[in-house]
Amino acid sequence: MTAIWAVGVIVVFFSSLPYGIWILGSAFKKKWRKVIILLAAPIIAGLVLWRTTLFFDTRAHAEYLVRIYDTKVELGTPLFSYESPRSFNGDGYSFVVYPLPAAICNRFLSADRRLLAEFPKCPDYRKHWTTHPWHEAPADANFSKYLDFALSRYDAESAADLTIYFRAIRKALARKQTYYAFFVYDHEEYPGNIDLFIVDILGNRLYLINHNT
Incomplete structure (x- = not known):
């Protein structure tokens, strides 16, 4: 598992390099609004993905419990x-x-x-x-x-x-x-x-x- 995480970190690092260069280039040109947008975009996307995943995981778990106990329940x-x-x-x-x-x-x-x-x-x-x-x-x-x-x-x-x-x-x-x-x-x-x-x-x-x- 450690090796898989290491590979994942390396992939994310190198795939994010062009994006980081884009941000630095915009900052060097003092395009601050663009810098803010570029910084905020992945954060917002991550939050949306996290909330969506949480919603579907919660719904899937609720359906799983119904299939076990034949009733809706929160444990x-x-x-x-x-x-x-x-x-x-x-x-x-x-x-x-x-x-x-x-x-x-x-x-x-x-x-x-x-x-x-x-x-x-x-x-x-x-x-x-x-x-x-x-x-x-x-x-x-x-x-x-x-x-x-x-x-x-x-x-x-x-x-x-x-x-x-x-x-x-x-x-x-x-x-x-x-x-x-x-x-x-x-x-x-x-x-x-x-x-x-x-x-x-x-x-x-x-x-x-x-x-x-």
Whole structure:
């Protein structure tokens, strides 16, 4: 990644040289209005690009959440978040805990066939992954290997609070009014990548877990 950034900086530097010479030439000729315009133009263009990107990213994330929980929702501020370093190809671990949003709570309190059969909907960038739709706990035995993989013992050694939340998750998955769903990509008979979503109504928690190897 460092090499890519270095190449990017070099490209930007040399591509901006003619523009910089143009500004210096205008300043040398004391064409101050032109200098101001030339200086302001890239700043304004950058701000417009940033706002446009932010708008589309926000909208895309909102649509993604609807495709997971079958309801419009804003997640708010996490109670806890852990993110391991990621490798070049994205391998790593993330674990986020939110207070359970009212919109998700209400949707799962009235869970129906649509929610339990059609959601979550796997995003296009997970097209080779398998979708396991929402199920109410207690979790079945076939889920245990995926849960063990999602609750990474290796990462628990790096963040003590993870162990506390892992225990809370296992407790929640042993009772009703907890729902779980996941996308998974298996490496032969073993899970290799997983996105796990857990809605704990009684515990008032929403868990989001990603583990890529």
